[in-house]
Amino acid sequence: MLPLKKQERVRMLAAVHSRGAAFTAIRVVVITLSLGILLAIPLLGIVQVDLWRGHHLLLGKSVDIITALKGFVVAMMVIYGGTFISNMVVGRFFCGWGCPVGFVSRFGEDVANARTKRSKLLNHLKGAGFVGTFIIAVMLWWVDPMVMVEGSWTARLVTIGVFALLWAGGFGHAFMWRFGFCLNVCPIGLYYRFVTSRAPVGIAFIEVPSPCIECGACEKICPVNIDPKALGKEVVQEATNYDAEPERYGDAECIRCGDCVEACRMVFKKRPGEVPPLRFGRVDETPVEQKTG
Ligand code: SF4
Ligand code: SF4
Known part of the structure; x- marks a missing residue:
């Protein structure tokens, strides 16, 4: 099983x-x-x-x-x-x-x-x-x-x-x-x-205004268990670590397979005129979460 x-x-x-x-x-x-x-x-x-x-x-x-x-x-x-x-x-x-x-x-x-x-x-x-x-x-x-x-x-x-x-x-x-x-x-x-930390091109998510309907299809299909919507965004470091090289959420795990993009497109086929929020492109650097460890 x-x-x-x-x-x-x-x-x-x-x-x-x-x-x-x-x-x-x-x-x-x-x-x-x-x-x-x-x-x-x-x-x-x-x-x-x-x-x-x-x-x-x-x-x-x-x-x-x-x-x-x-x-x-x-x-x-x-x-x-x-x-x-x-x-x-x-x-x-x-x-x-x-x-x-x-x-x-x-x-x-x-x-x-x-x-x-x-x-x-x-x-x-x-x-x-x-x-x-x-x-x-x-x-x-x-x-x-x-x-x-x-x-x-x-x-x-x-x-x-x-x-x-x-x-x-x-x-x-x-x-x-x-x-x-x-x-x-x-x-x-x-x-x-370990070495992929800042690849500039990957899976990009349109955030403002976000057409995302939070269906979760992209997360379910991801073969490496990451949330494609947060991909490539900079993870905010702890104050004591502010000198460290910035990390990007999931960038080193994402294999750029495009399955999440396809899943998102499939969802939006039922929503004519609306643009799917996931696509291949330049990733942005919006902070995504506060590191605790
Ligand atoms: S491109 Fe593939 S590995 Fe990367 S987030 Fe999308 S589904 Fe996951
Ligand atoms: S598949 Fe598209 S619409 Fe659904 S949660 Fe992911 S980004 Fe949002």
């Missing part, structure tokens, strides 16, 4: 999807790009550390393992650097849109959302296909795929065993951990949680 918050989110997601989720196509494009980069690097021989027969590659040339590992570190730094720069501008946008692990969480939710056996099966198959492709992309960095054709039976069985273990982990993630992993376990997510 899922914890209450997860059930509420799944119900709210089902309502949003039944009215046509606006961001689905964009989300698919971003994740395809992300997965494409992950696949292209080893497949094009930009970097591959081949733990099977030692045919290591760097920029299309055969190299020794130390050089290939250096290339691996540089590739990771480039990928990470890209997300770090985007984190400074739009916060944890990568977590909400470009991270394959986050996308796996959505497949778990799609299965929970399915109303018929047929759509449940279809969502299972789509999720299994995505998880499989993601794992293949990760494994290609470490083993030449020819292992399945030319490798010994031991090498093939080890490769299949690693794939099966990672695949099972993907299912565990989709059905049990989901976005809690992004918030509490993922090393990149945890790092962002």
Whole structure:
């Protein structure tokens, strides 16, 4: 049985999807790009550390393992650097849109959302296909795929065993951990949680005059349990702490997934002529609460 918050989110997601989720196509494009980069690097021989027969590659040339590992570190730094720069501008946008692990969480939710056996099966198959492709992309960095054709039976069985273990982990993630992993376990997510304090762009809330009808849909759908209406606002420090770097409510936890914006839009579809108060944009710095600790 899922914890209450997860059930509420799944119900709210089902309502949003039944009215046509606006961001689905964009989300698919971003994740395809992300997965494409992950696949292209080893497949094009930009970097591959081949733990099977030692045919290591760097920029299309055969190299020794130390050089290939250096290339691996540089590739990771480039990928990470890209997300770090985007984190400074739009916060944890990568977590909400470009991270394959986050996308796996959505497949778990799609299965929970399915109303018929047929759509449940279809969502299972789509999720299994995505998880499989993601794992293949990760494994290609470490083993030449020819292992399945030319490798010994031991090498093939080890490769299949690693794939099966990672695949099972993907299912565990989709059905049990989901976005809690992004918030509490993922090393990149945890790092962002501590360094993201003042990203200027995120989820903005129109406050004056506020069109908000206090329906609570945005809070129910948020995968990381924050109130999107207060996001990005400066948390007032205690008098003794007034020199400290200002904190922003929930900014380091918000993965910029946009689900709250979609939920709010869904609510306002029934209120023609009125503007939904939640949107992507510059966040303001209105004080939101007095710190007590
Ligand atoms: S506040 Fe909105 S954008 Fe941020 S994590 Fe929650 S639902 Fe996603
Ligand atoms: S979904 Fe929109 S209208 Fe409802 S509480 Fe959130 S901001 Fe207000």
